[in-house]
Amino acid sequence: MSRAKGGGTAALYAVFFLNGIVLASWAPRIPQVKERLGLSDGQLGLALLGVALGSVPAMPAAGALVNRFGSRTVARAAVLVYAPAIALPGLAGSLTGLMAGLVVLGASVGALDVAMNAHAVDLERSSGRTRLSSFHGLFSAGALAGALLGTLAATGGVSPRTQFTVSAAVGVVAAGLAAAALHPAAARPAAPAAPQPGARAAAGGRGGRGAARLLPLSALGLCVLLIEGVMTDWGSVYLAGSLHAGPGLAGAGYAVFALAMMAGRLGGDRTAGRFGPVRVVRFGALLSAAGAVVALASGHPVVSAVAFGAVGLGIAASFPLVVSGASRVPAASPGTAVATVSTTGYFAFLAGPPLIGFLATHSSLRTALLLVPALALAAAALAPFLPAGGGTAPTGAQQELPVLREEAPS
Numbered sequence: 193m194s195r196a197k198g199g200g201t202a203a204l205y206a207v208f209f210l211n212g213i214v215l216a217s218w219a220p221r222i223p224q225v226k227e228r229l230g231l232s233d234g235q236l237g238l239a240l241l242g243v244a245l246g247s248v249p250a251m252p253a254a255g256a257l258v259n260r261f262g263s264r265t266v267a268r269a270a271v272l273v274y275a276p277a278i279a280l281p282g283l284a285g286s287l288t289g290l291m292a293g294l295v296v297l298g299a300s301v302g303a304l305d306v307a308m309n310a311h312a313v314d315l316e317r318s319s320g321r322t323r324l325s326s327f328h329g330l331f332s333a334g335a336l337a338g339a340l341l342g343t344l345a346a347t348g349g350v351s352p353r354t355q356f357t358v359s360a361a362v363g364v365v366a367a368g369l370a371a372a373a374l375h376p377a378a379a380r381p382a383a384p385a386a387p388q389p390g391a392r393a394a395a396g397g398r399g400g401r402g403a404a405r406l407l408p409l410s411a412l413g414l415c416v417l418l419i420e421g422v423m424t425d426w427g428s429v430y431l432a433g434s435l436h437a438g439p440g441l442a443g444a445g446y447a448v449f450a451l452a453m454m455a456g457r458l459g460g461d462r463t464a465g466r467f468g469p470v471r472v473v474r475f476g477a478l479l480s481a482a483g484a485v486v487a488l489a490s491g492h493p494v495v496s497a498v499a500f501g502a503v504g505l506g507i508a509a510s511f512p513l514v515v516s517g518a519s520r521v522p523a524a525s526p527g528t529a530v531a532t533v534s535t536t537g538y539f540a541f542l543a544g545p546p547l548i549g550f551l552a553t554h555s556s557l558r559t560a561l562l563l564v565p566a567l568a569l570a571a572a573a574l575a576p577f578l579p580a581g582g583g584t585a586p587t588g589a590q591q592e593l594p595v596l597r598e599e600a601p602s
Contacts, residue, residue: 200375201315205330207271207308207370210363212334213341214278215301216450217359219424220342220443221352223432225281225290228352233429233557235287237549240425242291244542246298247305251535254303258310267307268371274300275363282356298542305538309515311374325460325512332454332508335424339450343443405521406532408577409514412473413537415571416510418544419480419503419564423449425545426561427500430487434558437493445497449504456508469513474575480506481568488558488565503564510571511537517578 226236257266277300280293312327345355427449432442456476464472483502490496518533551560 200373203370203373203375204267204308204311204315205327206366207267207304207374208312208327208330209334209337210271210275210367210370211301211304211308212331212336213338214275214334214359214363216335216338216424216446217342217355218278218281218297218338219446220339220346220428221282221355222425223429223442224346224439225284225352226429229284229287229290231287231290232553233433233549234553235549236429237546237552239287239290239294240549241543241546242294243298243301244539244546246295246300247302247542248539250299250302251306251538254306255310257303258307262376263307263310263314264374264376267304267311268374270300270304270307271367271371272364274304275367276360277301278363279356279360282351282353302538302542306534309534324515325457325464325509328512329454329457329460332450332457336447336450336454339443339447343440343447346443347440405577406518408574409518409521410533410536412571412574412577413511413514413533414540415567415574416477416507416514417537418540419507419567419571420453420511421541421544422548422561422564423500423503426548426557430557430561431493431496434556435491435493435496437497441493441497445493445500448497449500452501452504453508456505457512460509460512464509464513469517469578470575473510473513473578474572476506476508476510477568477572477575478506480504481565481572484561484565484568488561503568506568507571513578520579 222236225231231239254266254270274297277293277297280296281290284290284293308327309324312324316323341359342355345352424446427446428442431437431445432439437445460472480503483499483506487496487499487503490499514533514537548557548560548563551563
């Protein structure tokens, strides 16, 4: 147990950081890849759909592998595949090649998302306190670092192919070190007692009520992660294309967004503990809506880049609070609840960018991005569905949170 609380926890923080830095190093270079391949907004949206096409089947498959082999084993394998996958978009020479590379990248990131979040839930169970927001904060820290690296590379004239190849090589080494240091989070709990007569019917009723309670939470997670996905893939494209910003400034817009996300998530548990999750999500969503309106109404790229920070700060803590809130829904199994909102949210994160490409093809990118403030307002309306509580996990959380098997049966 001490190892899991020490080196194993630090290694998992490193995995979250690697997830962020690899994916975010791609975002600032999208305009250059788009220009090099001669893609329209619609074609770029189609290519970005490859991430979703790879991730959606990989996530349930990774869940099954986690149940069979344990979250640590799957996380180790997934991070070792994910790190070099970033080289593929840079090596692509056509729309088909780009889409294929993004399918592989999407499959690896989807598997890693499932495994690392499952491992983080195990660590929450063993420590008895909320940690999801801090883990996601390290993801955002990695995203900020990746955005800065991508921006510096773009400013310095480094080609995406060179940047991604070097990133893949360094990432493999870092992923190997982090994977080797991961430890089991907790022992597997004892099997539950046999149900009493009539318990099956009662459980079925609770499951039905739990599913109904999870619907608005899933919708809330969908809204905030769709915003994050859109800002990740289209923020720099908007600055470069619609506002004619140079490569450095276009990449800096995403860096501002990622910095705000990191700050909001690192302080998310404490803020929710003081003001409550409903207020944090509601007022944060309103801030995001206001920031998005300013970014789209302004004709100056610097003003829009600063407004991106308001969008990121506003939604930063929302998804970790959705996951934590789902695990506290009394009529639902914690494991099922967390899986439900996570799958819905990550699908939105990956499917949102292709949707923007489709909408931009039939109107304009500025018009398509009006979806962002609309989603933020929807998130504000859904905030009251969050269960009460937040911040530090309640006493006995280790009995309430699900534990996934860490060792394969002999």
